[in-house]
Amino acid sequence: AAGVIQSPRHLIKEKRETATLKCYPIPRHDTVYWYQQGPGQDPQFLISFYEKMQSDKGSIPDRFSAQQFSDYHSELNMSSLELGDSALYFCASSSRPLASSYNEQFFGPGTRLTVL
Amino acid sequence: TQLLEQSPQFLSIQEGENLTVYCNSSSVFSSLQWYRQEPGEGPVLLVTVVTGGEVKKLKRLTFQFGDARKDSSLHITAAQPGDTGLYLCAGASGGSNYKLTFGKGTLLTVNP
Numbered sequence: 001a002a003g004v005i006q007s008p009r010h011l012i013k014e015k016r017e018t019a020t021l022k023c024y025p026i027p028r029h030d031t032v033y034w035y036q037q038g039p040g041q042d043p044q045f046l047i048s049f050y051e052k053m054q055s056d057k058g059s060i061p062d063r064f065s066a067q068q069f070s071d072y073h074s075e076l077n078m079s080s081l082e083l084g085d086s087a088l089y090f091c092a093s094s095s096r097p098l099a100s101s102y103n104e105q106f107f108g109p110g111t112r113l114t115v116l
Numbered sequence: 117t118q119l120l121e122q123s124p125q126f127l128s129i130q131e132g133e134n135l136t137v138y139c140n141s142s143s144v145f146s147s148l149q150w151y152r153q154e155p156g157e158g159p160v161l162l163v164t165v166v167t168g169g170e171v172k173k174l175k176r177l178t179f180q181f182g183d184a185r186k187d188s189s190l191h192i193t194a195a196q197p198g199d200t201g202l203y204l205c206a207g208a209s210g211g212s213n214y215k216l217t218f219g220k221g222t223l224l225t226v227n228p
Contacts, residue, residue: 042218107158
């Protein structure tokens with residue numbers, strides 16, 4: 001079965017540079033979530049999109065922005081990178097259920113960002 | 117802010133032993149999901165529990181959702197080295213958004 005695709009898998013940037021992370025959700029999934037996981041930490045929710053509209057916002061720095069496109073893929077744009085931005089960035093996707101009160105999020109393999 | 121307390125944080129056992137991981141919160145969740153994560157990889161969904169008191173079994177893994185939907189447990193029977201990994205519980209608040217709040221995780225090591 002098709003899974004969530006993230007690119008690139010690894011990214012190395014210098015301080016103050018910009019980075020763009022891409023996420024391709026599972027086919028027919030309409031919701032995308034971004035999470036940040038620091039070393040030894042649990043994933044922290046950044047932002048989510050449903051049907052190309054931002055649906056929720058978590059602890060995402062103002063230097064970061066994201067959007068979901070018409071084909072449902074999403075991009076996380078990170079500017080003025082700082083050393084503390086080094087982390088694993090996960091994208092998850094789900095299909096918003098019509099009748100039930102929950103959904104299941106499926107995670108991609110992540111992008112490891114290293115800021116030097 | 118909803119918090120999930122997960123325990124124990126670290127667990128090292130011998131192959132064949134049983135273990136239980138706990139996930140507790142003061143908040144009610146509409147659903148709770150358990151994930152397993154390998155180093156440098158994305159969390160892999162194991163199970164979703166929705167109904168208070170629900171019990172789900174996945175081979176040697178048994179998941180339970182508390183009656184009040186505030187806590188959950190994962191029990192592994194006869195652990196194997198292949199069970200080694202980081203186990204994360206995550207609660208969803210439902211409503212108009214479904215962001216997950218994760219516990220800190222339990223790092224399980226099963227020694228042969």
